[in-house]
Amino acid sequence: MKNLKLDIELLKDHVSQKDLKDLQSSVTSVNKSIYDKTCAGNDFLGWVDLPDNVSQKEVVDIKNIAKEINDNADHVICIGIGGSYLGARATIDFLSNPLTTNNKVLYLGHNLSADYMNDLIAFIQNKQCYVNVISKSGTTTEPGVAFRVLVNALKAGLSKDEFSKRVIATTDQSKGALRKMADAEGFRSFVIPDDVGGRFSVLTPVGLLPIAAAGFDIDALLAGAKDAAAFCKNTQDVLGNPVLTYAAARYLLYKSGKTIEVLSAFDPSLQYVGEWWKQLYGESEGKDGKGIFPASTVFTTDLHSMGQYIQDGKRNLFETFLTIENMRTKIAVPKVEENLDGMNFLAGMDLSDVNHQAYRGTALAHAAGNVPNMNISLADRTEYTLGQLFYFFEFAVAVSGLLLKINPFDQPGVEAYKQNMFALLGKPGFEDRRKELLGQS
Amino acid sequence: MKNLKLDIELLKDHVSQKDLKDLQSSVTSVNKSIYDKTCAGNDFLGWVDLPDNVSQKEVVDIKNIAKEINDNADHVICIGIGGSYLGARATIDFLSNPLTTNNKVLYLGHNLSADYMNDLIAFIQNKQCYVNVISKSGTTTEPGVAFRVLVNALKAGLSKDEFSKRVIATTDQSKGALRKMADAEGFRSFVIPDDVGGRFSVLTPVGLLPIAAAGFDIDALLAGAKDAAAFCKNTQDVLGNPVLTYAAARYLLYKSGKTIEVLSAFDPSLQYVGEWWKQLYGESEGKDGKGIFPASTVFTTDLHSMGQYIQDGKRNLFETFLTIENMRTKIAVPKVEENLDGMNFLAGMDLSDVNHQAYRGTALAHAAGNVPNMNISLADRTEYTLGQLFYFFEFAVAVSGLLLKINPFDQPGVEAYKQNMFALLGKPGFEDRRKELLGQS
Numbered sequence: 001m002k003n004l005k006l007d008i009e010l011l012k013d014h015v016s017q018k019d020l021k022d023l024q025s026s027v028t029s030v031n032k033s034i035y036d037k038t039c040a041g042n043d044f045l046g047w048v049d050l051p052d053n054v055s056q057k058e059v060v061d062i063k064n065i066a067k068e069i070n071d072n073a074d075h076v077i078c079i080g081i082g083g084s085y086l087g088a089r090a091t092i093d094f095l096s097n098p099l100t101t102n103n104k105v106l107y108l109g110h111n112l113s114a115d116y117m118n119d120l121i122a123f124i125q126n127k128q129c130y131v132n133v134i135s136k137s138g139t140t141t142e143p144g145v146a147f148r149v150l151v152n153a154l155k156a157g158l159s160k161d162e163f164s165k166r167v168i169a170t171t172d173q174s175k176g177a178l179r180k181m182a183d184a185e186g187f188r189s190f191v192i193p194d195d196v197g198g199r200f201s202v203l204t205p206v207g208l209l210p211i212a213a214a215g216f217d218i219d220a221l222l223a224g225a226k227d228a229a230a231f232c233k234n235t236q237d238v239l240g241n242p243v244l245t246y247a248a249a250r251y252l253l254y255k256s257g258k259t260i261e262v263l264s265a266f267d268p269s270l271q272y273v274g275e276w277w278k279q280l281y282g283e284s285e286g287k288d289g290k291g292i293f294p295a296s297t298v299f300t301t302d303l304h305s306m307g308q309y310i311q312d313g314k315r316n317l318f319e320t321f322l323t324i325e326n327m328r329t330k331i332a333v334p335k336v337e338e339n340l341d342g343m344n345f346l347a348g349m350d351l352s353d354v355n356h357q358a359y360r361g362t363a364l365a366h367a368a369g370n371v372p373n374m375n376i377s378l379a380d381r382t383e384y385t386l387g388q389l390f391y392f393f394e395f396a397v398a399v400s401g402l403l404l405k406i407n408p409f410d411q412p413g414v415e416a417y418k419q420n421m422f423a424l425l426g427k428p429g430f431e432d433r434r435k436e437l438l439g440q441s
Numbered sequence: 442m443k444n445l446k447l448d449i450e451l452l453k454d455h456v457s458q459k460d461l462k463d464l465q466s467s468v469t470s471v472n473k474s475i476y477d478k479t480c481a482g483n484d485f486l487g488w489v490d491l492p493d494n495v496s497q498k499e500v501v502d503i504k505n506i507a508k509e510i511n512d513n514a515d516h517v518i519c520i521g522i523g524g525s526y527l528g529a530r531a532t533i534d535f536l537s538n539p540l541t542t543n544n545k546v547l548y549l550g551h552n553l554s555a556d557y558m559n560d561l562i563a564f565i566q567n568k569q570c571y572v573n574v575i576s577k578s579g580t581t582t583e584p585g586v587a588f589r590v591l592v593n594a595l596k597a598g599l600s601k602d603e604f605s606k607r608v609i610a611t612t613d614q615s616k617g618a619l620r621k622m623a624d625a626e627g628f629r630s631f632v633i634p635d636d637v638g639g640r641f642s643v644l645t646p647v648g649l650l651p652i653a654a655a656g657f658d659i660d661a662l663l664a665g666a667k668d669a670a671a672f673c674k675n676t677q678d679v680l681g682n683p684v685l686t687y688a689a690a691r692y693l694l695y696k697s698g699k700t701i702e703v704l705s706a707f708d709p710s711l712q713y714v715g716e717w718w719k720q721l722y723g724e725s726e727g728k729d730g731k732g733i734f735p736a737s738t739v740f741t742t743d744l745h746s747m748g749q750y751i752q753d754g755k756r757n758l759f760e761t762f763l764t765i766e767n768m769r770t771k772i773a774v775p776k777v778e779e780n781l782d783g784m785n786f787l788a789g790m791d792l793s794d795v796n797h798q799a800y801r802g803t804a805l806a807h808a809a810g811n812v813p814n815m816n817i818s819l820a821d822r823t824e825y826t827l828g829q830l831f832y833f834f835e836f837a838v839a840v841s842g843l844l845l846k847i848n849p850f851d852q853p854g855v856e857a858y859k860q861n862m863f864a865l866l867g868k869p870g871f872e873d874r875r876k877e878l879l880g881q882s
Contacts, residue, residue, distance in 0.1 A: 286750025309727025
């Protein structure tokens with residue numbers, strides 16, 4: 001795959017080339033079941049061909065609204081949670097510089113914090129804002145409450161027409177509360193396809209509108225994913241396709257007792273890619289009492305926190321590194337005459353080269369400490385490369401989930417807390433559950 | 442403990458009151474070995490009485506410099522990694538509002554990202570800055586390189602005297618490269634006590650100066666910790682002291698096969714408290730092939746990502762919730778006539794009450810899903826309460842680590858990657874290791 005490379009050299013004491021080859025027939029059959037749409041959860045396979053199926057008209061509409069937002073507003077407040085939040089956040093954070101990139105996009109509706117919400121409302125006083133409310137149903141509690149609050153805040157200062165113009169709904173084509181509201185209020189809207197689950201939705205308008213509004217190139221993001229999709233379709237050999245290698249290797253590691261995967265990124269811009277990945281992997285695989293527990297770290301930062309555990313703790317984990325080959329900028333380590341810190345051996349070296357040796361040193365140390373690890377090397381910090389990475393991880397989790405013999409596309413367990421919460425909050429229809437819980441707690 | 446409450450009701454199917462009582466004699470002996478300073482790692486017990494031992498003069502000096510920074514500078518750049526970064530960051534994030542609190546404190550030297558560093562340097566152009574460089578030795582790579590770069594940036598625009606005034610070193614009393622530089626350049630400095638390890642150092646000048654510079658009340662933070670320390674000394678009964686209850690319960694859960702602990706905070710302000718906690722617990726317990734793997738989440742955000750795994754995945758985890766009883770602000774769920782989203786049953790309710798029922802619903806759902814869980818309830822978002830929480834977690838990890846029969850105060854595994862990195866980077870003195878690694882990789 002053009003901008004991604006997978007290195008599995010340091011798996012060798014745990015997963016051999018032969019082990020991977022031996023899994024070829026299982027992988028081939030799983031692969032076939034994805035493309036044939038015969039696998040478990042086959043009504044949620046829209047993501048497979050999504051990069052090819054996004055309509056040019058939709059992309060143009062998204063870019064036009066993004067331009068309108070940038071021309072007319074200080075901020076767009078994206079209301080969404082889970083898959084309606086993490087894809088955009090991961091992309092925007094990966095491509096931004098934390099201090100100097102404008103914070104055009106703000107997030108709300110991904111928690112129930114009164115202080116967080118009041119802080120955002122105080123911040124947007126006297127600012128011009130659009131709202132992008134993202135929800136398939138329109139009835140999820142967190143974004144639902146946030147949208148009610150923001151509607152009140154917006155309506156206060158705007159004419160009815162101007163208010164309607166400021167809200168963009170990303171929701172179901174025809175069903176659900178948010179669709180009804182959009183139609184009733186005259187909001188412009190985008191459609192979340194029926195066959196794409198939340199955690200696979202970053203390349204639908206769910207992710208694309210916030211990303212475009214933040215000023216990033218959604219054509220390049222889609223192009224990266226499209227090339228990755230074509231590559232996957234054309235290369236179904238476990239050893240020749242890094243997506244399948246990764247899926248097969250982590251399945252074998254899991255079977256051998258490595259039940260925690262730590263995704264360790266060697267750049268802070270990847271922090272929220274880690275958060276996105278945890279939803280994709282945890283929600284896809286964590287069911288029926290099975291699944292690799294996904295954890296994420298940012299190195300070298302967390303080598304000074306989680307490093308000790310990874311090196312020497314309980315030996316039930318493996319690691320996947322994310323490294324970036326070409327950073328956008330360089331910075332040379334300065335030479336200091338006195339050299340009191342003894343670091344003149346680094347003088348003149350680009351900081352990224354130091355970081356790269358930190359990665360190599362870590363990979364070797366952790367492998368020696370019985371933590372098998374592999375590395376996904378990203379060519380650069382661009383939309384194209386991230387598009388490839390999104391598709392890489394999406395396809396791989398489908399394969400590894402199906403190898404595990406679970407349905408990677410549902411999330412039945414997410415409902416449990418909601419049912420209890422509704423019951424405890426006295427939602428009509430949950431009276432029996434309420435009695436049960438209040439008896440029990 | 443005044444501002445913290447521990448609820449262990451939902452452990453009942455896994456850890457009973459009797460189980461906890463049965464551990465009393467072990468806990469008593471571990472407790473005694475801490476206060477007697479006879480336990481493993483007893484040269485690093487300075488944190489036990491730290492809240493009592495911080496000198497009033499030092500606190501005044503810190504507050505004076507914090508005032509000077511606020512009077513004269515736009516930002517103070519805190520250079521540090523691991524324990525020299527996370528305590529201050531956790532405190533400042535917990536007490537701040539993310540959008541409206543001034544970002545007086547910036548962080549550097551906690552990664553090796555060229556883009557991050559260049560972004561910070563671009564951001565501080567034409568701004569007045571102080572630097573607080575925090576390192577026991579002054580030779581740790583990440584902060585060492587960052588300090589070299591910042592010294593050059595600062596020196597360029599300032600007289601020698603003014604430059605010296607702008608750098609505050611927090612380091613060893615007499616040894617090490619940073620102490621030597623501070624003495625040579627005339628930097629003002631604060632001392633990191635010899636008997637306090639990095640991850641236990643938030644209540645030393647390591648944490649206190651950045652926290653004071655950010656505008657927060659370090660007297661109240663210390664008072665909270667001091668009251669917690671007194672409480673621990675006076676209440677050594679496993680069931681009567683929540684610190685000991687927590688330590689004993691997690692030890693018993695670990696022994697029963699629950700090898701992952703997820704710290705799940707119900708407010709985003711606690712995100713970096715989770716990061717600080719992961720270092721404290723992972724680095725203290727993760728050794729000799731043992732230890733609970735520490736993971737952290739922010740709810741309800743991550744109920745929509747990690748929620749599925751926690752509810753239904755591999756059953757080797759338990760959960761510790763962090764909830765906040767009294768948020769600083771309230772916000773009522775608005776009533777909407779049309780009620781298309783069906784949420785009028787929440788109308789008029791404070792968002793924190795919704796959040797609290799989300800917590801209760803989650804705790805019950807996860808317990809029913811075979812994830813035993815407990816809750817640490819924080820009275821509010823104040824310095825005093827956080828001081829109590831820091832001491833709570835510090836004392837508890839000492840007890841649980843000693844129950845595990847490891848030394849909770851060392852971190853031998855953190856060196857492994859550094860040794861490799863130095864060898865790969867060609868540091869003088871690492872020639873043999875270099876040959877070994879280059880042969881092997």
